Amino acid sequence: MKVLLSIVGLFLSLVSGYGFAAPKLEVTNRHETVVLEWADLEALPQTTIQTTSPYFEGSVEFSGPTLQAVIDQVGLSGESEMTLIALNDYRVSGSVNELLSLDAIVATRRNGKAMSVRQRGPFWLMLPMSDRPELDHEDYHRFMVWQLQRIKLQ
C-alpha cells in the first residue's frame, strides 16, 4: 500500500502544477473582472523577450502577450493606477501610463516552456531589460512580479 502510495505520489509530483488546478489571472477594472486562463493568454498575440535579470543567470527567452494586450481584455475606463498582485499577496502599484510605457509582457513561457508555480509561473511580468538597459534598476525591478495573480486597475 505504501509502495503504491509512493508511486502515486511520485507521479503526482512529476505532474505537479498540472495535476492540481492551475492558477488563473484576474484582470479587474472599476466595473468588472475578467479571469484569464493560461490558454487565453496564449491565444493573444505573442511577444518574445530575450533578457537578463537579477533572478536568474544569463540570458533567458520569455514569451507572452504584452501587458497592454492583457489590459485590453478588460479595457480602461479612466483608471490611472495599476496594482500587480502575486500569489503570495505581494503587491506593487504604479501609474497605468508608467507601467504601460515599460514594454512589459505577461510571460507565459520561459525558453518556450510553460512555467510552473515552482518556476515562478505561470505568469511573470517581464521587462525587456536587455533592450532597454535603463529598466535594469531597482525602481523597475519591483514591477517584475512573478506568480502574477491579479492586475487591478483603479
Add this chain to the structure above:
Amino acid sequence: MLFLFLVVVVLLGTSVYTYIQDRKLQSVSLDALRMASWNLVQLGNEAGDLDLQIGLMSKGAGDPDELMLRYDILWSRYDYLLNSKESAPTRQHGDNKAQLDTLFADLKALEPAILAAVNSGLSQWDAVMRGWEPQKTQIRNLVTDNFVGDETSRLMSNVQASRNRLANLRLLTLISLMAVFVYFVLALFFVRRQSRTDPVTGLPNNNYLRTVRQVSGEKTIIICEIRQLQLVRSDFGDHGANELSSLYASKLLKELMPGDELIHISQSEFLMFLQPRAEQTLEQTASQLVEATTFDWHQPNSVLHISAVFGIDPPCQEVSGDWSTRYQQAHRALAQAHIEDQAFYINGEDLRRRIAEDAQIHAGLIKFLNREPGSLSLHLVYQPIVSAVDQNFITGAEVLLRCRHDDLGFIPPNRVVNLCERLGLGLSLGRWLFREVARETRYIYQHLGFRGHISINLNPAMLTHKLADDVKELLIDGGIPPSTICMEITEDNAALEFGSINQLIERLKAMGITFALDDFGTGHSSLEYLRELKVDRLKIDRCFVDGIETSDDKARFLGSIIAMADQAYMKSVIEGVENQEQWLLVREMGGSLIQGYFAHKPMPMDDYTSLLLDLGTDYPRDIRLSPQRAPVD
C-alpha cells in the same frame, strides 16, 4: 617639507579609507539588510501560508489545490533564495546557505508525505505535521533571531565604527593642523632668527641691525672695515674673503667684554657696541683693537698683511642718544679715518665742525665756480722764483691758490683742492684756474714782453687726456706763450701710472710746455719717480732747506739732492729759502732757482707786475714787446 608632505598623505589616506568604509557600509550593509529582511519576511509569510493550509487540512477543512499552491510557492522561494543573483547577499550571510539548503531539502522531503496525506485522508496528517513543525521553527529562527537581528547589529556596529572612524579622523586632522601650525611657527621663528645671522660667522647681521632702535648712550659705537678685503676677494675669491671674514671676526670677538655686541654688517664691515672700559681711554681701546686685528694672513702661496680702519663714535651724555645719528657719526669717523689714512678716527666736536665746514665750503665752491654770488671766493697769488745768482732776476712765478670764506676766513688751499677732488669739482677748479691765470697774466706777457715761466699746480682731476686741449684752449689761446708754461705735478699725482703720465707729458712737451716735479722727497714715492718721469725741473721741498744753516748734515743732504738733479739734467728749484744764510748756502751748492720768503712772498698780480716794472728788477723778456727799457750795457 617632508613632514608636511607626510601629514597630508596620512590625512588623505585616512580620509579615503574612511570614505570607502562608509560607502561599503552604506551600500552593502543597507542593501543586504533590506534584501535579507524582505526575502526572509516573504519566506516567513509563505511558510505561514503553507502552515495554515496544513493546519486546515489536518482538521479536514482544507483545499488540496490551495495547499499545493502554497507548497509550490514556498518551494519557489527556496529556489529563488538559493539560486537567484539578487538574493546572493542573503544566502552568503553567515551559514544561511547551508540552513536554506537543509530547509529546502526538508521541504522536498515533505512532499511525498503531503501527497500521501492529500490522497489518503486525515490519518496521514500527523506525519506531515511532525515533518513540518521543525521546519516551521527553523524558518522562524532564521527569519527573526539569527538573520535580521544579526544584520541589524552588524549595521549598528558598523555605523558605530564609522562614527569612531570619523571621530578619529577629526582628531587626527586636528592634531595634524596643530602640528602644522606649530611647525610653521617654529619655521617662522627659525627663519627670522636665521635671517638675522650671518651664515659665515654666525654673528648678528645687517637684518639684525635693522631691528636695533636704540643703543645705550654709555656705549661706544665702532665701525670697522677690513682694508684688504676687496683685494682678497679678487685674489682668493668669495671663499677666501669669507675665510678672512671669519678669522677677523674671531679676532674681534676676543676683544669683546660682557655686555659688548658685535654685528657683521657686510663681508668687510663689522659694527661694535662696546661697554666703557675701566681705566682705559678710548684711544687706548682703539689702539688695542687695531693692534689685535692687524696680522699677517698666511695663505698657501702668499702672506697678506691684514688691517682695518675703525670709525668710532664715543659715548654721549644722553642716556640713549639718537641711534641713527650716532651710527652716522661712526660712519663719518670711518670716512675721516680713510681720508686721513689713519687706523682709527674718533668722532668729536672738531670732526663735526669740520664736516659742517666742508659742507659750507662745498656749497660756496659750487656757487663760485658757477659764477654766482656767494660767501666763498677764490683768487690767485704769485710767488716769484728768482735766480740763485742774482736775487733781482725774476725767472718766473708759481701760481698759488687762495680761498676766503666770509664766515670761515682763509681756507688752506690743500683743503680746497682735496675737497674739490673728493666731491667731483676738480676739473671745474682746474679750468677756472687756467682761465684766471691767462686773464691775469695777459698784461705781463702781451704788453710787458715778460718771458719768465709761470708754474701751475695740476690737481689730479686735470691729469687726463683732455689736459692738452685744456692747456691749448685756456692757457695758450688765452695769451700765454707755451714755452713759459711749467706744469707742476706731485709724486702722489704721478703715482697713477708712469706710462700714461709720461704720454701726457710728451704731448704737452711737444707744444713747448715744461714740467716740474713738485714737493720732491715728501710723497710716498721713491727715486724711481725721478728716474721715470720725464720732467724738466725738480722742486725741492722746504723741509730739506729748514735748518741747513745750522746743520752740516742737512746742508750736505740738500747739496746731494741738488747735485743729483744736476746730474739728471734737471733744473732744481729750492723752495722755502727764508734767510740770507740759507740763500748763500743754496747758491754755493749750485742750486739754480730759488723760491722763498727771503726773495719774495706770494703776491697779487698787481704787485707782481709792479715788481717786474721796478727798475731794480730784471727778467727774461721779448725785446720786441719790451720798449720801456733799453737793454743794460
